[in-house]
Amino acid sequence: MDPATVLDHQFVVAAYTVTWVLQLGYLTWLGLKWRSEKRNAARRTDHSR
Amino acid sequence: MKKIGIALYAMATVALMIWGFYQAIYVAPDDALQGYIFRIIYYHVPSASVAFVFFAVSLLGSVGFLANRRGHTEWAQVADAWAVAGAEVGVVFCTVVLITGPIWGRRAWGIWWTWDARLTTTLVLWLIYVSYLLLRRFAAGPQVQTLAAVLGIFGALDVPIVYMSNRWWRTQHPAPVFGGDPGSGMKDPQMLQAFGWNMLAWFAWGIFILILRFNVERKHQQYAEEEAQEALAANI
């Protein structure tokens, strides 16, 4: 493969990787928020007893 | 029952993603003009589509909130949750667009960026919704929802103006336009196929994340409301 194609390949990998890092990173953050909201709700029902 | 449904949907989304990836990298041929780098389109354009649709969802949420906040307060809260979810997930997808775009552009057209109508509008849209999210974070008090909703409307109003003003500018100073119309260049059936599958996959993913974000917001709203009511009750 000539160097131009290699670079093309690397750029495609970079683009796809960035996409997944952002998406999975956000999903992880969202999951953590979900867990903390659930904990808040549970704590609340504890207090109301 | 619901949990099984969610799990099935998640698995289907993952399957679509894997299939889309396979199509994009192993099935679709190289582009005649751009070569291998063209494959970024299978992630870039679907992300842009999802981002725009979700920003529209956010706008509808803002309008719905303002319309209902004195009447059906429960509907207003639901609308506001959609406004936040749409904006936040939209910003995530838009960030993907703004990063993958220049990566593509650098190899395909030799430049990282140009100030044509589409790119400028996308950037401004991103800035507007980031400022929307910052307002929601920094503004204190119960008015946050109302203020954010108004900003959402202002922002949405601005978008067509930005687009048109940039188009007019560009007719005076022609410059490279990235990509042209995404679908028009593609005649190869395998390319169209890869494009279609990835569109489906990213929308499936996006909707999953959007609904998750919506539910997180609803939970947060309910928690905040119950806290407020407790504080009131404690004072009586």
Next chain:
Amino acid sequence: MTRALWTHLLKDLRIEWRSKEAINSMLFFALLVVVLFSLAFDPRGAFSRDIAGGVLCVATMFASVSALNQAWAREIRHQVLDAQRMAPTPGAELFLAKVLANFLFVSIVQIVLAPVFLVMYNLRVEGNAWLLALVLPLATWALVANGTFFAALSIRSRNRELLLPLILFPIFMPALLAMVLATTAILTGESDPSLWIKLLVGYDIIFTTVSLLLFDVIFHAE
């Protein structure tokens, strides 16, 4: 003009006349930007005409933001804002009065700055100079109208001073583009500014209308 609007306007003008705090800080800021850009870009001849429009707009923007930040701060002190809310007059009149007052202040700054600008950039207007008298007020109105609205919107935020420019600038961008291009077209005489002037007019009408309609919503957001 209704009585309420006139009263609000006079009040703001009188307060400013006594303290001159907004105008002084704006002038200083704008001057600083103009000098800084001259140092950075060393404008000469044709080049100075190319960038003058942009520099003037940026200088105006930074200057206005410093004034706009204080615009509502005055009202928050001593709970004046709450008193305003309880008054039976529509909030839109208070808003319009503030916009008019701020518009006046920024315009004064621009008028004072203009000769300084002409001197430092050795500007010779190649096109229709009187059109500048149309373009600058239109752009200033766009900036001040939106700026006053968003300043009111970010009043209760923790980082109020940071938030205002963050919200204002993306939305202001089409007007910024139009102003810079129109000014450059007029200064260089190379192209026709009428399209950009029309855009500014349209922008002003749309956003002033929406601001007037929605001001009460944010003013009474409780």
